[in-house]
Amino acid sequence: MPGSLFTHVICLACNHQMPPDPMLNKCPACGGQWLDARYDYSKVNWPQALAKRAPSMWRYAELLPIEDSRQRVSIGEGYTPLVRAEGLQSALNHPKLYIKDERQSPTGSFKDRQGSLSVSILRQMGIRECVLASTGNAAAAYAAYCARAGIKLWIFLTSMAPAEKMRELGLYGAEVVKVTGTYDEAKQIAADFAQRRGLYFDRGAKAVPGKESMKTIAFEIAEQLGLELTDGERWIVPDWYVQAVSGGIGPLGVLKGFRELQQLGLIDRIPKLAIIQVAGCAPMVQAFKAGKSVATPVTPDTRITVLSTGDPGLSYTMLYEAIQQTGGTMEAADDGEAFRAMRRVARVEGFSVEPATAVAFAGLEKLIVSGQISPDELVLLNCSGHTFPAEKHILEDQYVLDLELGENGSQAREGLSAALERLDEQIKTVVVIDDNPQDSRLIRRLLQAHKNYRVFESNNPVDGFELVKQRRPGLVISDLTMPGLDGFSLLDKLKADPETANIPVMIVSAKTITLADERRLNGRQESLWQKGSFNTRELVDHVVSTLNDTIPVKVEPAAPPAAPLKLTLPVDAPTVLIVDDNPRDSRLVRRILEAEKLYEVIEITTGAAALEMMRKSPPELILLDIILPDMSGLELLTQIRAIPELSATPVIVLTAKDLSREERTQLGDVVLWHKANLDRRRLLKSVHDALV
DSSP states (O other): OOOOOEEEEEETTTOOEEOSOTTOOSOTTTOOOOEEEEEOGGGOOTTGGGTTSOSSGGGGGGGSSOSOGGGOOOSSOSOOOEEEOHHHHHHHTOSOEEEEEGGGSTTSSTHHHHHHHHHHHHHHTTOOEEEEEOSSHHHHHHHHHHHHHTOEEEEEEETTSOHHHHHHHHHHTOEEEEEESOHHHHHHHHHHHHHHHTOEEOOGGGSHHHHHHHHHHHHHHHHHHHHHHHTTSSOOOOSEEEEEOSSSHHHHHHHHHHHHHHHTTSOSOOOEEEEEEEGGGOHHHHHHHTTOSSOOOOOOOOSOGGGOOSOOTHHHHHHHHHHHHHOEEEEEEOHHHHHHHHHHHHHHHOOOOOHHHHHHHHHHHHHHHHTSSOTTSOEEEEEOOOOOOOOGGGSOSOOEEEEEOOGGGOOOHHHHHHHHHHHHHHTOEEEEEOSOHHHHHHHHHHHHTTOOOEEEEESSHHHHHHHHHHHOOSEEEEOSOOSSSOHHHHHHHHHHSTTTTTSOEEEEESSOOOHHHHHHHTTOSSEEEETTSSOHHHHHHHHHHHTTOOSOOSSOOOOOOOOOOOOOOOSSOOEEEEEOSOHHHHHHHHHHHHTTTOOEEEEEOSHHHHHHHHHHSOOSEEEEOSBOSSSBHHHHHHHHHTSGGGTTOOEEEEESSOOOHHHHHHHOSOEEEEGGGOOHHHHHHHHHHHHO
16 A cells, blocks of 8 residues: 655645644644645546555555655544435436445444544544534444544534434543533534643544545545446546535545646546535525625524534535536425425435434435536435444443533533533542442442542443543552452452553452561552441542542531541440341341351341341341332331330341432431441441430
């Protein structure tokens, strides 16, 4: 495969020439941000040189701006099928319709071209983390290619984006930030976020990689139409190129590709452009029909969220000027027209397309019916995108960050700054690895009761290790006693892997630590906590300190240290009965009580066994879980109260269940603790108060 003939970059505002750097973000002469790549076209030997090349986007490597071919990140993008739409030709009474089936791309849209080239350039430049704002399809493409390249991706989407798309992004391991606002606001916040953290921000159509990737669509169209209509004797362009647009990067790149082919002498004209927008977000169409070269931004009002860019900026002006020079038009189709076109295309062509592509088909129909496209003209339509099915059950929760911008999505700059500060807290990530889901859930709830951290749980240490590698959290909290891979071995793996070696690890375990254990830990843990023996506030404060979080914890100021509890109890040790089917929970409570050397503690796992035991030997105190295998704790409590010798026995309910108002009423006069909010000192005080 040949190398790139990339020679320089020019500013589209002042035509200033710059070195061949695809990462340039503005012109040093005028400050313009719309940049374009240029090549040594005299050395291009097409189509002869293409004969033995693989059918992919990269077959056109001479005119792509990447120097090191070894850095290419590819999943088979490009050279998608060109299909004659025979069923649609009959339905629309138009004999020359072709579909460029970009649905066959790796993630189902033409944005895979952009993802492949952009991420390849990022890898070439050694960039390991980047930020993107998207309406949907570009997000999926970048997420897939960044995953393949090992680059961390932050994606900012609006809350209008379907949950299915967000789940797919989470599946790829991207960090997803959902902004309650417009796409243009999401884009501004993404840019601010990238600047605050010193990360690369993808600038879409303004930057070099985006348009350069899209022009390969034009190269393929001309080459494939030539093969279809002339057996490859020459390259052919359609009379019309039709595409639904949001920001316009697709047709801008395709336009450049046709212009380069014309410069190479491979084609003799540029096709007319048919730019289709959804009626609920059509700033380009509105400006075009008013004869204006600058589009007025609009607020999107459409269910077709992929096309919801309200401010196209210079993209529109460039497309407007191209249409003035080479012909073409802009048209809008509303949501209903798009959905009808979607059904028609499925019935007559067997093509299942997403609503955004259906907008293009609806616009095409309107242009044919109105006569703007004449019967003898060859039309090619870009068919891209799919509905992004994703399996939600294999994703952990909290893969999306919510960023509220206020009512109706509008907010002053001060509000945006506040939102970004909240995001600074939300992006701090903790992974909890514990084979007991109740223990991991307790730690997660404890942390999230005080902070907006994202806390991911894994109840399998092997999966937990992979989760740490994927999420790169600021902190890992791990148990020691786990099946398959114990906490000691997990710590060994984390510290041996360069990607995770510097992540601090807190050990929270019920295991009694021996000298041998201390030698195995070898001081590599950030801290060591005994389950049931720590103060919850101290644990939260330690996590905050470890994460270097300067945002105040959302709790009341700490009270002065409490004096040690002075328990006054009868000489005979009272019997405390723990009724809980979770052996770890009951064992933990038993150890806390037995450590005081004041109680005789009995554990029972079922309601029936508890009743049998209590009838024979009534306890002085009952610690009761609500969820039991044979009956509910509420049912058991009712039966206990019906036994005369047990009717006055104090009961403390310890549960992980969120109780309804009705359930709380049924409990009556008992002490109620949620397991997530309980610490050792409070438990001991509750037991003491119940017994004296």
